[in-house]
Amino acid sequence: MEALSDEMIMQKVAEGNLDLLKVLFDRHHKHVYNFLFKMTGDRMLSEDLTQDVFYKLIKYRSSYNMGSFKSWLFTIARNSLKTHFTRHHKTFEDIEVLAYQSVEDAHDMTENNAHLQNALNRLPPEDRELILLNRYQEIRYDDLAEMMGSSPGAIKTKVCRILKKLKEIYLETI
Amino acid sequence: MENEHVLDLIPEYLDGSLDKETMKDIQRHLEKCPQCQQETKEMEALLKAFKSDVVPVPSERLRSRFEEALEAEKASMGKVVPLPLEKKNRNWASSVLKIAASIALLVASFQMGSVFQQKKINQELAQLKDENLDMKQTAMLSLMENQSASKRIQGVAYIDEFENPDESIIQALANRLLNDENDNVRLTAFEALSKYTSSETVKNVFIEALEKEKNPSIQVAIIQTLVQIQEKKAAEPMKKLLEKEDTQPFIKEQIKAVLPSLT
Numbered sequence A: 001m002e003a004l005s006d007e008m009i010m011q012k013v014a015e016g017n018l019d020l021l022k023v024l025f026d027r028h029h030k031h032v033y034n035f036l037f038k039m040t041g042d043r044m045l046s047e048d049l050t051q052d053v054f055y056k057l058i059k060y061r062s063s064y065n066m067g068s069f070k071s072w073l074f075t076i077a078r079n080s081l082k083t084h085f086t087r088h089h090k091t092f093e094d095i096e097v098l099a100y101q102s103v104e105d106a107h108d109m110t111e112n113n114a115h116l117q118n119a120l121n122r123l124p125p126e127d128r129e130l131i132l133l134n135r136y137q138e139i140r141y142d143d144l145a146e147m148m149g150s151s152p153g154a155i156k157t158k159v160c161r162i163l164k165k166l167k168e169i170y171l172e173t174i
Numbered sequence B: 001m002e003n004e005h006v007l008d009l010i011p012e013y014l015d016g017s018l019d020k021e022t023m024k025d026i027q028r029h030l031e032k033c034p035q036c037q038q039e040t041k042e043m044e045a046l047l048k049a050f051k052s053d054v055v056p057v058p059s060e061r062l063r064s065r066f067e068e069a070l071e072a073e074k075a076s077m078g079k080v081v082p083l084p085l086e087k088k089n090r091n092w093a094s095s096v097l098k099i100a101a102s103i104a105l106l107v108a109s110f111q112m113g114s115v116f117q118q119k120k121i122n123q124e125l126a127q128l129k130d131e132n133l134d135m136k137q138t139a140m141l142s143l144m145e146n147q148s149a150s151k152r153i154q155g156v157a158y159i160d161e162f163e164n165p166d167e168s169i170i171q172a173l174a175n176r177l178l179n180d181e182n183d184n185v186r187l188t189a190f191e192a193l194s195k196y197t198s199s200e201t202v203k204n205v206f207i208e209a210l211e212k213e214k215n216p217s218i219q220v221a222i223i224q225t226l227v228q229i230q231e232k233k234a235a236e237p238m239k240k241l242l243e244k245e246d247t248q249p250f251i252k253e254q255i256k257a258v259l260p261s262l263t
């Protein structure tokens, strides 16, 4: 199974081989969790939302459209995050505050960890999200463009601009 | 390029994701430009921090909950009666479904993209509050139109996702109950609709279905539900069924037993 791409596996899942979802879970659940944790700073919430993402993969398996699996997965993750905050009548500003506070409290982080997370938290959530997807999840510019409803060129420029801003914040605080 | 600053290309330069020619150009520029050198050094420090960042690990609970959900889904799949139609049309049907679903997903991701770009996030969020539901609804409606009967059943079963299904969902389910050629689809549509018997539309659909339905198991189910909700308008179509020659004897018995309670 190692050799099969995510896309080929998901295609088989969509056709009814549900057990193969375990392979995709193994490959990706930590990444989804990491993305959500870095967006919210809340471990329990991130676990619940990760659970929700994979639950949706099970449910909506037949609507997989053969595109990049990772983009699809993170589109679902972003959707779950947004739905959660909508349901709780919070805005993205609240995400920012929440993340900032709880990550400050985290004791099990290395110094570098904390510096980087603090710098990330000072980005507007929509910028932070883009950087997390591009740097941690290694989602390519054209896939990001598809996810964000933008063009690869525009996304590339945006990522570069945010990285510069983040770098300033990061070096200021170190 | 040799004499122009390369600030905007530095992240990609450090990623090594540029073509050879551009990489060389940047190197040549860096050799003689302290400003870009400084920028490169700083950016390298940031990118290194990303690489050495420790990723938090979720608890094992996550895996066990996922496996539970997966087993539950597999168990519920087993309940669907295998349908011969599925195999014949699979390829064609699945590609049509894919097109429909990819449109649904595209719409959803486009909306999300634009939301994240807006400043007036609150306002946007209020507008898109039901987006997730929209996505489900689109998926449900497109599944119900699928060539494959088991996909249509899957579509009908999505009803569980909706607390308050709107009129278009009810109509689509009604359409399945009244017009689907497959018995299992009609039965599933009936079961889905029977949760909403307080709706006038649903009551009327049941009465109409009782006049059209030829499958005895579905006839029985409809009769029982109409009696349960004491729908007086059901008496007429029931009497008609009594008069019809092709009505199964046990259906006639059933009607004779319940008719007095409606009249």
Ligand SMILES: [Zn+2]
Pocket: B004, B005, B006, B007, B029, B033, B034, B035, B036, B037
């Ligand atoms: Zn320069």
